[in-house]
């Protein structure tokens with residue numbers, strides 16, 4: 001695929017291997033790649049600020065920005081979103097914490113107070129938490145994020161895949177992580193409210209954020225134009241892991257789909273964004289189909305680990321978007 005000429009100071013040296021069956025290293029599908037190439041090379045609103053040259057800033061509306069951050073691993077460059085209300089701003093996800101994130105956000109908001117939230121525990125979404133004093137997430141994700149954002153969390157990063165200054169990674173610092181229940185409202189001043197909507201699936205406490213004024217849904221990793229990993233099943237060491245399955249996500253998505261009149265566009269944690277809200281109906285349809293019968297997958301991938309253990313990954317196509325990945329024990333709720 002044609003290389004992407006991004007404006008970020010971070011330069012990608014190589015992508016993960018498409019044939020790596022462990023799925024730890026992978027490059028994007030054609031749809032996501034094409035989106036990123038056209039978007040990053042051709043969007044007139046894109047700006048890189050001196051204060052943080054790693055982040056490409058895209059303006060979606062008068063009060064909403066997408067902050068493109070390089071993945072520091074084999075792939076999966078990640079979006080943060082910044083919504084500016086009358087009195088406060090909200091920053092959704094904190095990426096890896098590369099560069100001066102706080103300085104960039106204060107430049108974009110004109111030094112407004114910022115409410116910082118996480119969609120879920122993924123290190124590409126939460127490691128930058130240490131740059132802030134206080135971060136909110138869904139109540140089921142607090143202990144999970146604590147297992148990720150901890151001293152030494154950045155030790156594994158090197159310049160194997162991406163060129164950047166390792167000195168620009170943060171160091172661990174204590175901060176306050178606050179869990180809130182499903183439906184929690186964050187007020188950005190006046191009647192500008194943003195609601196946390198718990199979705200489970202990709203992570204036990206995975207949350208989306210409904211911006212009713214801006215009419216957008218910030219969807220994290222439960223809506224992705226490449227591969228939605230919402231059917232992983234119980235994960236060792238994860239709190240509330242009984243919610244990491246297709247059924248838990250489907251049950252929540254079904255409720256969200258009754259509220260499509262509250263937002264028009266959907267913004268994902270990775271790759272294509274600004275999707276029409278009907279994409280949620282397509283995901284719901286695919287989920288319903290495999291929950292009815294897990295054998296209604298589109299294709300499977302078999303792999304053998306270094307210890308000789310065989311595993312099967314199931315993929316279900318989502319109309320117009322990508323695919324859902326699930327495992328045999330990731331369809332219905334179960335304990336590990």
Ligand SMILES: [Zn+2]
Pocket residue numbers: 078122124125221269270
């Ligand atoms: Zn992610």
